[in-house]
Amino acid sequence: MFSFGKKNEEKKDEKRAAIANTLGIDLGTLNTVVAKPAGDKFDIYKIPSVVAVKKEDPSYVLAVGEEAKMMLGRTPEDIIAVRPLRKGVIESVAQAEALLVYAMELGAGDSESIDRIVIGIPGDASEVERNAVEEIGRKAGANYVLVISEGLAAAIGAGLPIAEASGTMVVDIGAGSSDIVVISLGGITDIETIRVGGDDIDSNIVELVKEKFNVEIGIHEAEKAKIEVGMVKCSEDLENLKTVVIGKCMETNKPKKVEIDSEMVAEAAEPLVKDIVNSIAAVLERLSPELISGVYNKTVVVGGTSQLRGIKERIFEEVGIPVEISDDPMTVVAKGAAIVAAEPRALEPEVRLKAMK
Ligand SMILES: Nc1ncnc2c1ncn2[C@@H]1O[C@H](COP(=O)(O)OP(=O)(O)OP(=O)(O)O)[C@@H](O)[C@H]1O
Numbered sequence: 001m002f003s004f005g006k007k008n009e010e011k012k013d014e015k016r017a018a019i020a021n022t023l024g025i026d027l028g029t030l031n032t033v034v035a036k037p038a039g040d041k042f043d044i045y046k047i048p049s050v051v052a053v054k055k056e057d058p059s060y061v062l063a064v065g066e067e068a069k070m071m072l073g074r075t076p077e078d079i080i081a082v083r084p085l086r087k088g089v090i091e092s093v094a095q096a097e098a099l100l101v102y103a104m105e106l107g108a109g110d111s112e113s114i115d116r117i118v119i120g121i122p123g124d125a126s127e128v129e130r131n132a133v134e135e136i137g138r139k140a141g142a143n144y145v146l147v148i149s150e151g152l153a154a155a156i157g158a159g160l161p162i163a164e165a166s167g168t169m170v171v172d173i174g175a176g177s178s179d180i181v182v183i184s185l186g187g188i189t190d191i192e193t194i195r196v197g198g199d200d201i202d203s204n205i206v207e208l209v210k211e212k213f214n215v216e217i218g219i220h221e222a223e224k225a226k227i228e229v230g231m232v233k234c235s236e237d238l239e240n241l242k243t244v245v246i247g248k249c250m251e252t253n254k255p256k257k258v259e260i261d262s263e264m265v266a267e268a269a270e271p272l273v274k275d276i277v278n279s280i281a282a283v284l285e286r287l288s289p290e291l292i293s294g295v296y297n298k299t300v301v302v303g304g305t306s307q308l309r310g311i312k313e314r315i316f317e318e319v320g321i322p323v324e325i326s327d328d329p330m331t332v333v334a335k336g337a338a339i340v341a342a343e344p345r346a347l348e349p350e351v352r353l354k355a356m357k
Pocket residue numbers: 026027028029030031032087088150173174175176177178197198199223226227230302303304305306307308329330
């Protein structure tokens with residue numbers, strides 16, 4: 001692909017054509033994000049990671065993405081709407097393939113086909129899981145499929161100095177899994193993955209509402225409340241916001257309004273927050289002193305759950321690292337993957353060495 005010795009214009013045309021047929025994909029538990037390089041920007045497509053299938057034959061896919069999401073919990077008896085990934089892991093290969101084919105079609109747009117895709121998956125994915133995703137990518141029609149850690153993709157997408165020897169860190173708090181990744185010289189030097197994320201906050205909110213008000217609310221209502229008023233415990237005096245959700249009274253079975261406030265969300269988020277700070281602390285314990293100043297100077301938090309108020313303050317209070325919250329937390333992984341797809345040599349050793357000179 002990168003044939004040296006050709007005339008500059010020829011090389012540029014080749015590169016443009018190659019980039020037009022590349023995609024970066026963040027195959028997420030909740031959302032699948034597709035980034036397609038377009039000049040020096042990206043076209044972004046966001047798809048709910050949901051497929052609707054026949055109950056009798058779960059490999060028979062009826063709808064994907066937004067259309068399937070509308071069916072979650074509301075489907076007729078013979079149809080079920082499911083998420084192909086759970087906690088960042090593929091649960092059904094046939095359903096994940098349908099999701100990926102849809103994502104690739106959306107990303108391909110007018111291009112006839114997609115040559116190269118790079119897919120971000122959780123950092124602790126096993127060899128079997130990695131191979132399964134690669135296989136799905138090839139089955140979905142890509143000639144070249146590379147699977148990389150979401151954390152590394154996020155660092156590249158966030159523009160962190162990954163090639164430098166001084167080190168940098170990414171904390172990616174997603175829906176079903178979270179990664180803490182230390183990167184230096186273009187490669188991962190340490191990683192801690194926990195299979196928890198924003199989804200766990202939602203189910204904790206459902207439980208708390210049941211306990212406190214004897215009312216059952218849907219998981220979507222819980223997520224909506226979390227996004228509207230969410231915060232985490234920290235020493236900063238954050239405003240206690242309030243919102244109202246409707247659930248089913250467990251005594252009367254009638255609809256009942258309940259108020260959810262920021263403090264309740266913070267309580268629901270506490271187990272996840274503790275897991276995150278403990279994982280960062282574990283990484284810091286293992287961190288070489290050569291990398292500590294790089295990590296201190298440049299740690300970025302990405303992923304949808306990074307948007308909870310107070311997370312930046314809480315991490316600093318607990319582990320002493322000043323972090324930056326990405327202003328683009330939900331698309332950086334796909335963007336980073338797209339950069340690697342368009343320029344696979346971004347990860348090659350000679351590029352890392354060059355970056356050291
Ligand atoms: N403003 C917000 N405040 C708090 N949480 C949010 C906000 N917006 C989205 N989220 C949460 O972020 C999570 C989705 O984030 P993201 O898209 O990064 O995850 P994912 O890539 O699908 O999951 P994973 O990386 O675990 O596979 C969900 O739990 C969602 O509820």
